[in-house]
Amino acid sequence: MxxxxxxxxxxxxxxxxxxxxxxxxxMVYMVPLTVFTTYGIVTQLTGxxxxxxxxxxxxxxxxxxxxxARMSAAYPVAGSTYAYTQRTFGxxxxxxxxxxxxxxxLFLPMLNYLVIGIYMEAAVPSVPAWAWILVxxxxxxxxxxxxxxxxxxxxxLLLALQAIFIVVFVVxxxxxxxxxxxxxxxxxxxGDGTVGGLGPIFAGAAILCLSFLGFDAVSTMSxxxxxxxRSVPKAxxxxxxxxxxxxxxxxxxxxxxxxxxxxxxxDSGSLDVMTSAGGQFLxxxxxxxxxxxxxxxALTSQASVARILYAMxxxxxxxxxxxxxxxxxxxxxTFAILVVSVISLVALWIDxxxxxxxxxxxxxxxxxxxxxxxIKHYYIDKxxxxxxxxxxxxxxxxxxxxxxxxxxxWLTLEVGLIWLAIGxxxxxxxTRGFQRPTPVLAIEE
Numbered sequence: 412m413x414x415x416x417x418x419x420x421x422x423x424x425x426x427x428x429x430x431x432x433x434x435x436x437x438m439v440y441m442v443p444l445t446v447f448t449t450y451g452i453v454t455q456l457t458g459x460x461x462x463x464x465x466x467x468x469x470x471x472x473x474x475x476x477x478x479x480a481r482m483s484a485a486y487p488v489a490g491s492t493y494a495y496t497q498r499t500f501g502x503x504x505x506x507x508x509x510x511x512x513x514x515x516x517l518f519l520p521m522l523n524y525l526v527i528g529i530y531m532e533a534a535v536p537s538v539p540a541w542a543w544i545l546v547x548x549x550x551x552x553x554x555x556x557x558x559x560x561x562x563x564x565x566x567x568l569l570l571a572l573q574a575i576f577i578v579v580f581v582v583x584x585x586x587x588x589x590x591x592x593x594x595x596x597x598x599x600x601x602g603d604g605t606v607g608g609l610g611p612i613f614a615g616a617a618i619l620c621l622s623f624l625g626f627d628a629v630s631t632m633s634x635x636x637x638x639x640x641r642s643v644p645k646a647x648x649x650x651x652x653x654x655x656x657x658x659x660x661x662x663x664x665x666x667x668x669x670x671x672x673x674x675x676x677x678d679s680g681s682l683d684v685m686t687s688a689g690g691q692f693l694x695x696x697x698x699x700x701x702x703x704x705x706x707x708x709a710l711t712s713q714a715s716v717a718r719i720l721y722a723m724x725x726x727x728x729x730x731x732x733x734x735x736x737x738x739x740x741x742x743x744x745t746f747a748i749l750v751v752s753v754i755s756l757v758a759l760w761i762d763x764x765x766x767x768x769x770x771x772x773x774x775x776x777x778x779x780x781x782x783x784x785x786i787k788h789y790y791i792d793k794x795x796x797x798x799x800x801x802x803x804x805x806x807x808x809x810x811x812x813x814x815x816x817x818x819x820x821w822l823t824l825e826v827g828l829i830w831l832a833i834g835x836x837x838x839x840x841x842t843r844g845f846q847r848p849t850p851v852l853a854i855e856e
Contacts, residue, residue, distance in 0.1 A: 437647065442625070449621070452767070459672050460611075471811035472778075482495040511780075528547070529676075529679050533682055555748050614819070619658075621770045716751050727841070772824070
């Protein structure tokens with residue numbers, strides 16, 4: 412559903428993106444420094460085995476990324492999960508898959524605002540987190556209402572800033588480790604002994620799925636890619652593997668530098684890592700790079716979900732007068748943007764760990780659906796009886812995503828299932844109990 416961020420034109424979108432540009436696009440969406448968003452939370456949950464949890468998540472995501480790659484070759488159009496599910500299983504199932512993914516888009520801006528508040532309060536203790544949250548919501552909302560120019564270019568600059576920080580962090584971290592002398596290189600794998608067993612690792616891996624949100628976004632650029640049936644699948648796999656390696660590498664080095672889960676504040680636990688690796692300089696550099704990334708992510712994620720809601724209003728899936736409105740002055744979906752801003756105010760009260768889990772819930776539902784579409788499209792509908800490629804591998808991806816889904820907390824599962832129930836109820840309402848056709852989101856425009 413994230414393809415609504417593409418600019419609508421009367422003609423066709425220009426096919427100008429090659430594999431390198433598509434990979435970079437996916438990495439911009441995934442935000443390499445997102446590894447530090449839930450660093451303290453998952454480190455405590457896994458007993459210092461964050462890097463192991465990332466390996467588990469990466470294993471599941473590789474199979475799912477392959478399924479996205481297969482479906483992007485079958486349907487080289489914008490629309491991602493929604494388009495694949497709707498075309499394979501029909502409009503009602505497509506609607507519910509899109510509805511589950513909408514949960515991610517609604518909560519992603521909120522997650523960014525909450526993290527901005529946490530880290531800015533740590534940097535400037537005299538100003539409370541709630542004040543930073545409110546200021547960031549207002550600023551991002553105003554910018555989105557008046558319209559943003561060259562957001563993609565700004566995002567590439569933010570990615571470059573993160574890349575510079577990563578290089579500086581790794582160099583200073585290894586300098587610190589070398590000076591420390593006796594360092595246990597296996598500690599990130601064995602843990603600190605506070606928590607044992609595989610269960611906590613799987614629970615942490617389920618939360619970490621939010622780190623990989625974005626590899627699927629590459630598929631939304633299919634109508635602007637050169638040779639999309641080849642370049643898009645390749646870019647999806649490369650972006651997933653590269654970011655997975657970055658996440659693992661950063662978490663591994665971080666746990667060598669700070670081999671403990673005793674943080675001054677678990678929500679901003681990565682600051683303890685930065686202080687250990689490079690003192691106040693690295694701490695300040697990290698905060699600047701990370702907050703810049705969060706602002707950029709909040710800007711694009713709020714713009715994205717607002718346009719999804721606008722498209723749903725325009726096509727009669729949501730109330731047209733509210734969500735289908737476009738400002739004559741700014742040419743932006745003003746009411747939809749404001750609705751997202753109001754929902755984002757929940758960041759003033761919600762817990763970071765719970766919020767991260769909710770985002771992962773929506774992602775895992777969408778990922779599961781796409782794995783099933785490969786089986787339905789290739790193995791059943793087209794009759795391509797390549798058992799390994801069209802049945803076994805997507806089935807493994809499906810089982811792994813469902814397995815991670817069940818490792819989320821029961822509260823997260825309850826809230827997520829309530830969200831799905833609301834979506835099903837709304838579907839019944841707009842179709843008058845399926846007496847009318849399910850509205851189809853004209854997402855590919």
